[in-house]
Amino acid sequence: MPVVRMLRQVVGPLAQHPACGCGTYGPPVRSLAISPRQVPADASFHSSSFSDTDHPRVLITGGLGQLGVGLANLLRKRFGKDNVILSDIRKPPDHVFHSGPFIYSDILDYKNLREIVVNNRITWLFHYSALLSAVGEANVPLARAVNITGLHNILDTASEHSVRLFVPSTIGAFGPTSPRNPTPDLCIQRPRTIYGVSKVHAELMGEYYHYRYGLDFRCLRYPGIISADSQPGGGTTDxxxxxxxxxxxxxxxxxxxxxxxRLPMMYIDDCLRATLEVMEAPAESLSMRTYNISAVxxxxxxxxxxxxxxxxxxxxxxxxxxxxxxIADSWPMNFDDSNARKDWGWKHDFDLPExxxxxxxxxxxxxxxxxxx
Ligand SMILES: NC(=O)c1ccc[n+]([C@@H]2O[C@H](COP(=O)([O-])OP(=O)(O)OC[C@H]3O[C@@H](n4cnc5c(N)ncnc54)[C@H](O)[C@@H]3O)[C@@H](O)[C@H]2O)c1
Ligand SMILES: C[C@@H](O)[C@H](N)C(=O)O
Structure with a gap:
């Protein structure tokens, strides 16, 4: 039986009554031509619409945090300055503003997000907006809105416009009942923070959109990231x-x-390189859509x-x-990233002394x- 028909039988009612509650700013049903509400006509997954010789057109959300500016620098070297747009809801410092395209984008504003993706012909989206573990516990309603409602907007936008989507997850997606030393890719995930819960939600929703609608969703679970020229945004590993x-x-x-x-950690250069590598990996090399990555x-x-x-x-x-x-006592002590190493050749460069x-x-x-x- 064709996969699509099988899916329709299993989840048929969902197609008429989608569970996505992301319509805060848009109509209750987003009636777009290509929509997560419509199963694609065939089961072949649509991916980014650029040819191999073209560069992707990239949008980074939440780009003014610890990781976004470094990612923009890396991607601009690879794809050209004007092909990488950094966005956030904060005002960029001068050196960031003058280093390449920057725009305001609030991920809770679905219409604005869609406009940016359409007007700039975005083909790759790196979704970095989030409230991290410690600040999330200090403001649960905001963390829930940004990390969960915001993610729904991103998933729908990416899905509707055939955008390849990267969403970072974290060691924080595991909890006290997960095996902690080491923590494999697939095991119990019962985090006790709103941050962790929202990241498990992101992993599951992204994978669901991949299998259901063909969204090219890719996700890495980052350890605590260590960087010199950017400050952390309120996490446990700060x-x-x-x-x-x-x-x-x-x-x-x-x-x-x-x-x-004891917590898993990684130098920022390794983290950003891994992110680019998994986005460039041929789809057929990815046996999973969410991978642990580890360094020290x-x-x-x-x-x-x-x-x-x-x-x-x-x-x-x-x-x-x-x-x-x-929070730290409930997180992994060591991360098993053997699947990333096997599938797409992940290898870290920085050990503790370096x-x-x-x-x-x-x-x-x-x-x-x-x-x-
Ligand atoms: N830094 C780490 O150690 C680490 C580890 C694991 C995973 N991650 C993940 O990587 C991503 C980037 O992390 P980071 O350390 O740069 O985070 P950060 O907290 O430093 O930055 C997050 C950014 O999101 C922005 N933001 C908040 N609300 C927004 C909204 N409504 N619309 C748009 N932007 C909004 C903030 O202004 C901020 O600049 C996050 O998803 C985080 O969960 C980070
Ligand atoms: C680990 C990671 O997700 C983040 N640095 C935090 O501590 O919240």
Whole structure:
């Protein structure tokens, strides 16, 4: 029996009564030519509409956070400056505004999102807007709106306009009942944060749209990301960025997680390269649509020991934040990313020593420039 007919039999009523509640700003039923409400005529998945010789036209949402500007730089080198549009609801700093196209885009405004995708002939979308774990717990209604309602708008827009969609997930998509050391791709996912719940929702909805409507959905579960020239946006792993700044500036650091809290982490260059690689991977190489990716895993104590090798006077003290600690204690300690390595050749470059050297070099040169000025 053709797959489409089989699907219609299984989920037929859904096609008339879609469960998507994303119509806050649009009509209750978005009556567009190509819609998630219509099963494609054949089962072949539509993908980006550019030929192999053309560059994709890229939109990055939530692009002014820790990861978006770095991603735009990487993609602009590859696809050309004008083919990559950065967007956010915040005002960009001068150097970002002048480095390439930037537009305002609120992902809760479905009509505006659709307009941007249509007017700019977007073929790839990197959906980075989100509230992270700690700020999400501090404002659950907003996290629910941005991370869940916003995602619905993104899924519908991407699906309706045949856009290849990347949505990052996280180690936070796992919870206390998941195996933690290591955590495989497929296992129990019962996170206890709104952030984690919204990311499991994103994984499942993206995969559902892929199988149901042919959306070219791709998703990586990132570890905590460590970057020097951009600040983290309110997560549980933020300490592993702040420690470098404080070590170089003050020679000491007060950590808000316990010394023995082990979490998977990754240097930003590895994370962004993985993101581009999975987007460029041939569809037939992807045996799954959501992959763990991993690089290193360490505790605050181990990170401090590595920093000490470069900053001999460095001191770390602990003042544990109960909310962040509870979150960290429910997350993976080590991430099993063997499927990503096998399917599309994922390989990290930065182990702990290289990561620490790179971060300290950045802050060292930064301090020297400040001193010279
Ligand atoms: N940074 C990490 O360690 C990490 C780890 C795992 C996954 N991720 C995921 O990667 C993505 C990017 O992370 P990040 O660290 O850059 O996040 P961030 O918190 O630094 O930035 C998120 C951005 O989203 C924007 N935003 C908020 N509400 C919005 C709205 N209504 N419309 C449009 N934009 C809105 C914010 O202004 C902000 O610039 C997120 O989805 C995050 O969950 C990040
Ligand atoms: C791990 C990740 O998703 C983010 N850095 C957070 O801590 O919330």
């Amino acid at each position: 300490y592993a960025v702040q420690i470098f700044h404080d070590a170089m500036k003050h020679g000491k650091f007060e950590c808000n997680l316990e010394a023995s809290t 895993s360490f505790t605050p104590e181990e990170l401090a020991q590595e920093v000490l090798k470069h900053v001999p006077e460095f001191q770390i003290t602990y003042n544990v934040d109960a909310v962040r600690q509870a 990561l620490v050297t790179t971060m300290l070099n950045f802050y060292g040169s930064d301090a020297r420039v400040a001193q010279a000025n």
